[in-house]
Amino acid sequence: MSERITARQFAEAGGVEDWPVIGDGACAFFRTGSFAAGARFVSAISELPGVDAHGPDVDLRRDGVTVRLVTIADDYFGMTQRDVDVARAISAVAREQGLVADPSAVQNVLIVPGAADTSEVMPFWRAALGYEPRGDSPDEDLVDPHGRGPAFWFERMDEPRQGGGAIHVAVWVPYEQAEARVAAAIAAGGHLVRDEFAPAWWTLADAAGNEADIATTMTRD
Secondary structure, three states: OOOEEOHHHHHOOOOOOOOOEEOOEEEEEEEOOOHHHHHHHHHHHHOOOOHHHHOOEEEEOOOEEEEEEOEEEOOEEEEEHHHHHHHHHHHHHHHHOOOEEOHHHOOEEEEOOEEOOHHHHHHHHHHHHOOEEOOOOOOOEEEOOOOOOOEEEOEEOOOOOHHHOOOEEEEEOOHHHHHHHHHHHHHOOOEEEEOOOOOOEEEEEOOOOOEEEEEOOOOOO
């Protein structure tokens, strides 16, 4: 495995300005304007030297391409120097094709079921979703083996959530987008539950008590 680095070290590496680090790795969204232009971009990425040794997750849509970089091993899920190198190479391809990254379009969603004994509920969700335990945290996290659906993190709770809401999700966004997202959610009828952990996360709730964290990687090193 390449040298492990923190989210902060990734961001400070230089040449990775297109790539905010959010919950499941470094992500970039490149606006292409058409499906065909996006396909050409993905094809160019596939031809980068050595890309198969550390293949990115790519989502091709008609308005752009989202690329995720993360190093996954049996005991690790995070950033490495290899992610820095691949990010720089992909950004160089984007510049050659006249594509511009839009960090404001990047986010990642985490589902947070709560239970007094998470070991009792995790097998149900694993079976229902077809997910598998995450290698470095198998007692807490379930992930889509194909990297498509949102991850599930199981929260041990001594008592029900405040307000009785049954759902708790975390929405990972670039730090620069977080406070605007919090303000928009409050303006749309939500309310602030807690902010003592900001800027790592703000917890908001809807009128029924269902909660959403607006989360960033700030202060998480």
